[in-house]
Amino acid sequence: MDVAKRKALIVGGTGLIGNQLLQLLLQSEAYESVIVLIRKPLAINHPKLIQKVVDFDDLDNGEQMFGVDDVFCCLGTTIKKAGSKEAFLKVDFDYPLQVAQLAKENGATQFLIVTAMGADRHSRVFYSRVKGEIEEALKRVKFPSLHIFHPSLLLGKRNEFRFGEKVAEIISPILSPLLRGKLSKYKPIQAKDVAQAMVRIATDNRKGEFVYEWKQMMSDGSVK
Template sequence: MKEIQKTALLVGATGLTGGKLLELLLKDDRYDKVKLFSRSSVGFTHDKLEEYLVDLFKVETYKSDFTGDEVFCCIGTTKKKTPDNETYKKIDYGIPVSMAKLTHENSISTFIVISALGANSKSNVFYNKVKGEMEDDILLQNLKHTYILQPSLIGGERSEKRTGEWLFKKAMKVLGLIMIGSLKKYRTIEPITIAKAMVWLANNKFKEVKIESDKIKNIVA
């Protein structure tokens, strides 16, 4: 009997990890359709691909198109790219939470989102606090399957130049060699590793909801 094919919904496909995830979903025979919800086009076509260029701050207006089996949320920004705290929170908190609410309203069972290691709604660090609040409010949706990935520093080459980040990544590669035991979760993680873990989680059962960086690697291994 032929396996029932699914529709994946992907938010943030133009980003580093989102782009890797899109490649995997398009090659995966378990999916016959991949719906993209983005602010800009990925710049190519594919038989499986449906692109919706939308205002991600008003996702509720696209409710009728937001249908499928699994939602993958890879949206996010940086303080350098978005220095204004209010705008930053609208992106890193507002968009994922709105997507989770829409997932609930449209009875989609699975929601997988990228957060960050150290996320904590009670943190005094703005970045960690925003990520923590995002996690808390996504969990309030009580979806059947929710997975929150908490990667450490994400490796890979970005399209825009970030000299400071590039130097930090180089340093982390060296430090990673001595990060053992409980420190292993702080090692740099590659975008493809996160993407592979997201696809695996969508198609397998996993007991944990919040998954730290070292466990993301273990899933793929």
């Protein structure tokens, strides 16, 4: 396919990673249009941007929304913010899976998702287990290309206070240089670096299932 004519869809485009990703995709010459599914309209205009305000509990199977090449999923919440495990599951499992299925039916060939370091469907930790379960469910959708991103703690400016991220921001300059070799996957990472890796990897357009930890996200393109 002509790389100059790719169409992207983003879910979670208002979040810490998603917002950076949206800006990068709009700037990228590889994409002719960027559809963003959102709950409330964004205060930005761009000739390539198509905003679709949707109810994630009632998504239409429309080519207008899902007729794209690449889907970028940065959806996520916390149990505290969602209010219950059930509500968390909706955002971190049900919505990503439904978006994936609708996009696949409409011809999408690449799915890129941010889950988390430690994602494991056998984990005793609910958060890590859900992240692992969505990864397994997405593998069953069988996209030609499935790219899974495993950040440790995210760094970047957000409007709400999150204790873990604040601590990471403070200790990161001391801790990060000590986390070498196999421990590098624990390094906190800037949301912008995750977003940049997603765009770089999407435009590489390689086939298969891939998982990216800190080292691969921060590499200059030689993805293993």
